[in-house]
Amino acid sequence: MMPCKNLLSDEPDSCMIRVGVPKNLVGVANGKLEQVVETDSEKIFHWKVRNPINIYNISFNVGDFVKLEKEYQDIHNMDHKIQIYALRYNQSVADTFYNQVPIILKKLENMFGIYPWWEDQCKIIETCLPHGLCMEHQSAISMTDAYLYNYKGFNFTLIHELSHEWWGNNVTAYDYGDLWLHEGFANYTEMLFLESLLGKDAYNNAIHYFSNSISNKRPIIKPYEVRYNCLVHKDDEDIYNKGALFLHTLRKQINNDSLFFNLLKETQTRYAKKKFTSNQFLNLVNEFTKQDYSLYFDLYLNKNIPPxxxxxxxxxxxxxxxxxxxxxxxxxxxxxxxxxxxxxxxxxxxxxxxxxxxxxxxxxxxxxxxxxxxxxxxxxxxxxx
Ligand SMILES: [Zn+2]
Known part of the structure; x- marks a missing residue:
């Protein structure tokens, strides 16, 4: 029972998911496992999410999963166990592959503040979405079964999906027209991660690489209050890389990295578990810089040709x-x-x-x-x- 409108602006404040499966399988969903009830014919897994959750993030997976755990100490020195649900035949490859999660999480916590869902845990679940797709299901990220290392021992889609726990899940766009607030920030996080791991040259190379992939077919901000029939149309894919390059441009023009990163953290604090708009982001930028960036926002986000x-x-x-x-x-x-x-x-x-x-x-x-x-x-x- 989910009495919510199918809009970003409406979220349940918590959620309970019960998955009944044959006894030899495991049902995994968002949040924390409260209990497993066994009947004559099945096992029923009771999961509870104690936080607001976007309805597109609510998901469950059924399979012959094994649970792996990775130790993690958060930026407030609290100990946690990150849980990996891998299909049994991939147990060993998954165990090695997900050693990168604590490293990624620590970098993201340092950039954006504490992981928002420790209460609901941090889980990664092996899934078989078509075309190797991954998805940022809150506290239960779906990762493909491909187990690919893109660069220097990391999978950048995993970084992208984990970034959505902050940008998209914690701070959520009010309207689908502002979906760049999820995807632009998540793609920019990939560049910031590269910078913190390998330095300025790697970051600069990524900026050049991404700048060649922009089509400028449509503005980044799409019309508001429209029921889109797909989340990201192929002509709207600039919300990823152009959104990221807009953030890069903003950072370079602000020309004060500590102020820029404080701004990102403040966004996460002030709008934690709340809705967010491009205009509210503009107001925050103006408040932090004491300058008016409205022309930047307008040129990069509302026009389909940059300066x-x-x-x-x-x-x-x-x-x-x-x-x-x-x-x-x-x-x-x-x-x-x-x-x-x-x-x-x-x-x-x-x-x-x-x-x-x-x-x-x-x-x-x-x-x-x-x-x-x-x-x-x-x-x-x-x-x-
Ligand atoms: Zn994304």
């Missing part, structure tokens, strides 16, 4: 080249972005607006723009003179 820098390199001079530049599609001078232009080892900051500006640099030097240094924009190079 576009029109530029031209004049190479006809004898000793120097001349970079001419202006915004192609930013019509307010209140939109301020500083962009480093690299000439050899030297960084030259340019401040584009809607008027054509120029900068001269030595002809002998290599030159390039590096988006990991400032954020995601498009470049439109005019033909050389």
């Amino acid at each position: 576009t820098l029109e530029f031209q390199i004049d190479k006809t001079q004898k000793d120097s080249n001349i970079l001419s530049y202006k915004w192609k599609n930013v019509f307010s001078d209140n939109f301020k972005m500083n962009i480093p232009f690299f000439v050899g080892e030297q960084k030259i900051f340019i401040y584009p607006n809607s008027d054509l500006q120029q900068v001269k640099f030595p002809k002998s030097k290599q030159y390039f723009f590096d988006i990991s240094q400032f954020g995601y924009i498009l470049f439109k190079e005019e033909t050389n003179k």
Whole structure:
């Protein structure tokens, strides 16, 4: 019995799930296992979720599962056991594979604050969703049976799904139109994880890699109050990578990492177990920075073309080249972005607006723009003179 509307804005404040299965199988669902009742013909597993839960997160799995446990001490020094439900024939591969969970959890807790559902435990369940899909079912994450290490001993989908425990499950978009608040943050978490594990170069490479995957077909924020018939349409997939690059851009323009990460933690604290909107996020950014970022939000989230820098390199001079530049599609001078232009080892900051500006640099030097240094924009190079 679930007296809820099928909307993000409506959640049960708790939930009880009973799964009756043949005696040789195990039924696993969200929350904590309260008891197992055995009848003549079946076993009934009683699971209880003691927290608000998005209805799309409520799920159960039935299989010949074995339970594995990983020790974990949270950032408040409390001891926990992370539980892994793997299919019996994958027990040994799963046991090794999930040694990464405590490492991931510790990094995410350090970034965003304490894991929100210790009361309901942290479980990972092996599932056979089609196409190797995984899903962030609250306190009972579904992971594919593929057991792949993407990079340096980690599975980045696992990082993504665990990140949703904060971004999506703890802080939930009020409306499906703001689903980027789940997916953009989860994809950006993958980049932040890479940065904390391997440093700035790995982060910068990921930024470049993701920037090539954006289609700009539709704005990130979709119309509100619409009953979408699928969670993410293929033309809306920018909510993942462009959403992440928007957060990268914001961080670079704020140019104060401790403030940026405090902002993320404060979002998690202030909106814990609550609904959240893009506008509330904008208000928090403005409150923290004491600046107005509404033009950034509008350009990146409501338009399907990011700021576009029109530029031209004049190479006809004898000793120097001349970079001419202006915004192609930013019509307010209140939109301020500083962009480093690299000439050899030297960084030259340019401040584009809607008027054509120029900068001269030595002809002998290599030159390039590096988006990991400032954020995601498009470049439109005019033909050389
Ligand atoms: Zn996701």
